Amino acid sequence: MNLFFHHVGQLGATKDFPKTVFRKHNIDVLVSEGVITDGSLLEELRSKFPTGEFNCWGVPSGASVVIRNLNEGDYVLLVKSSRIDGDIPVLCPVKIFWRAKLETLSEYLWQDSKFPFIFFFNTIDIELMWVQFIEDLGYKNNFSPRGNFYKVDNGRLEKFGGVEPYLQNIINKYSDYRNDNVDLSRLKEDGAEFGLFDLQEEEDRLIALTKSMPNLVDNSLSRRLVSITKRDRAFSILIKRHYNFKCAVCNSSLKSPNEHPAVHAAHIFPKEKMGSDDLRNGICLCLLHHWAFDAGWFSIDDNYYIILHENIPRTEDYKDIYKWENSKINLPKDANVWPHRLFLDASRRNYGFYKS
Ligand SMILES: [Zn+2]
Numbered sequence: 001m002n003l004f005f006h007h008v009g010q011l012g013a014t015k016d017f018p019k020t021v022f023r024k025h026n027i028d029v030l031v032s033e034g035v036i037t038d039g040s041l042l043e044e045l046r047s048k049f050p051t052g053e054f055n056c057w058g059v060p061s062g063a064s065v066v067i068r069n070l071n072e073g074d075y076v077l078l079v080k081s082s083r084i085d086g087d088i089p090v091l092c093p094v095k096i097f098w099r100a101k102l103e104t105l106s107e108y109l110w111q112d113s114k115f116p117f118i119f120f121f122n123t124i125d126i127e128l129m130w131v132q133f134i135e136d137l138g139y140k141n142n143f144s145p146r147g148n149f150y151k152v153d154n155g156r157l158e159k160f161g162g163v164e165p166y167l168q169n170i171i172n173k174y175s176d177y178r179n180d181n182v183d184l185s186r187l188k189e190d191g192a193e194f195g196l197f198d199l200q201e202e203e204d205r206l207i208a209l210t211k212s213m214p215n216l217v218d219n220s221l222s223r224r225l226v227s228i229t230k231r232d233r234a235f236s237i238l239i240k241r242h243y244n245f246k247c248a249v250c251n252s253s254l255k256s257p258n259e260h261p262a263v264h265a266a267h268i269f270p271k272e273k274m275g276s277d278d279l280r281n282g283i284c285l286c287l288l289h290h291w292a293f294d295a296g297w298f299s300i301d302d303n304y305y306i307i308l309h310e311n312i313p314r315t316e317d318y319k320d321i322y323k324w325e326n327s328k329i330n331l332p333k334d335a336n337v338w339p340h341r342l343f344l345d346a347s348r349r350n351y352g353f354y355k356s
Contacts, residue, residue, distance in 0.1 A: 058115030
C-alpha cells in the first residue's frame with residue numbers, strides 16, 4: 001500500500017473538485033451518454049461501486065511516470081494549495097486506476113481532455129493543512145510541488161508505522177462531518193474495508209456502557225473528544241453483528257456483489273436529536289424498513305411488537321411495511337443489547353406514537 005499526492009492548485013481545485021470529487025457520477029448515466037464504452041471498465045466500475053456511483057480524479061499525461069505506480073488499495077491526497085494557509089481537503093482510497101488514457105471521459109467530466117489518467121474512489125473529506133502535512137512527513141519548508149503527482153517515500157512514514165497508521169491518524173484528527181453532501185456511511189465502510197479504523201477500544205467502551213443505566217441523549221464533552229467517525233463505525237458494526245446482519249423486521253440479509261450487507265444500524269431515538277450511541281438505542285434494519293422507521297410509518301412497542309402509524313396507506317406499495325403489524329421483531333441473542341424502553345418510548349413520542 002502506497003500514499004501519493006497530487007498538487008492540484010487553488011484554481012483547478014476550485015473549478016474541478018466540485019465536478020467529480022465533491023459530487024458523484026452515475027455509471028448508467030455515463031453509459032447512456034456514450035462516455036464509457038469500454039466493456040471491461042464498465043464491468044470493473046459496476047463491481048467496485050455497487051451503488052452505481054463513484055468519485056474520481058484525473059491527472060495530466062505529464063504525470064504518467066509516477067502515476068503508473070498507482071494501484072488499487074493505494075491512497076491519494078489531493079492538495080488544493082501549498083501556500084501557508086493551503087489545505088488538503090480530500091483523501092482518495094483508490095478502488096480502480098485505469099491504466100489506459102480516458103480522454104473522452106476527461107472531456108466529459110472536466111470539459112478538458114487533458115486529464116486522461118483517471119482513478120476512481122469514494123471521497124473521504126479531511127481537513128489537513130499543507131504545512132502540517134510537510135512537517136509530518138519531513139519535506140522542506142520551501143518544498144514547492146508545482147502541480148505534480150508524487151509518491152510519498154515509505155521512509156517518510158516510518159515514524160508513524162507506515163501508510164495505514166499515518167492515514168488512520170489523519171482520519172482521526174482531521175476528518176469531520178461538516179460536508180453534508182457525502183454519504184458518510186459509505187465512506188466509513190470504505191475506511192473499514194481498507195483497515196483504517198482500529199475499533200477495539202471503542203467497541204469495548206460501547207459494550208461496557210450496556211452494563212449501566214442508559215442516557216437518552218449524549219451531548220457530553222467526550223462525544224466531541226473521541227473520534228466521532230470511530231464511534232459511529234463501532235456502533236454500526238456492533239449492532240449489525242448482534243443482529244447477525246439481518247433486518248430486525250423482515251429478516252432480510254441481502255448483500256451487494258462485494259458482500260457488503262445491505263442492512264443499516266439505525267438509531268431508535270434519532271441521532272439528529274443527539275440520541276446516544278448506546279447499543280440499546282440501536283437496531284439493525286434493511287433499507288426499506290430503515291426508511292419506514294425514520295419516516296414514522298411504524299414503531300416498536302415495549303414488548304417488541306411492531307405498531308403502525310394510523311395513516312399508513314393500505315396499498316400494495318406499503319404492504320411490506322404494514323404486513324408486519326403485531327409481529328415481534330427479531331432480537332439479538334445477547335439480551336444486554338436489546339432495545340431499551342427508554343429509547344423505544346422516546347422514539348414513539350418523537351414520531352407521534354403514544355405509549356402503549
Ligand atoms: Zn426489513
